[in-house]
Amino acid sequence: MSETSLPLHSIAAYRRGYEEEHRLLGFRSACGFVTATWSLACPRCGARDLTEAELASTGRLVAFSVQTVPSDEFLNDAPYAYVLVDLDGGGRVTGWIPGIGAESELSVGGRVRFSPSYKPGVQFARISDGGSTP
Numbered sequence: 710m711s712e713t714s715l716p717l718h719s720i721a722a723y724r725r726g727y728e729e730e731h732r733l734l735g736f737r738s739a740c741g742f743v744t745a746t747w748s749l750a751c752p753r754c755g756a757r758d759l760t761e762a763e764l765a766s767t768g769r770l771v772a773f774s775v776q777t778v779p780s781d782e783f784l785n786d787a788p789y790a791y792v793l794v795d796l797d798g799g800g801r802v803t804g805w806i807p808g809i810g811a812e813s814e815l816s817v818g819g820r821v822r823f824s825p826s827y828k829p830g831v832q833f834a835r836i837s838d839g840g841s842t843p
């Protein structure tokens with residue numbers, strides 16, 4: 710293992726992954742840590758052994774806030790929720806859920822699914838309770 714070797718993964722590849730290939734990309738370390746954040750070394754053990762991994766498309770809400778005053782890119786989408794999601798199997802990503810007008814519409818721990826869109830950012834959708842779909 711060379712000290713100068715870099716992960717093949719890049720921020721551009723990550724963006725292309727979710728915008729064009731409709732998959733969320735991240736890294737896995739031999740220690741078991743999984744991250745969605747581009748990095749040269751494992752944030753947990755420091756090893757420079759990160760390998761590219763496809764992350765799950767489902768997860769749980771860790772935090773969220775309802776945005777009523779949007780940035781320019783989301784001018785026609787407010788209100789919406791800005792969300793922090795822990796993906797199943799590892800990796801934490803930020804994204805957004807359209808059509809959320811009140812905090813009471815979401816809950817921490819609620820299930821969400823990556824919902825690919827032509828819009829900027831990683832778009833999620835709520836998974837309704839009452840069982841999983843095949």
Ligand SMILES: [Zn+2]
Pocket residue numbers: 738739740741742751752753754755756
């Ligand atoms: Zn590690």
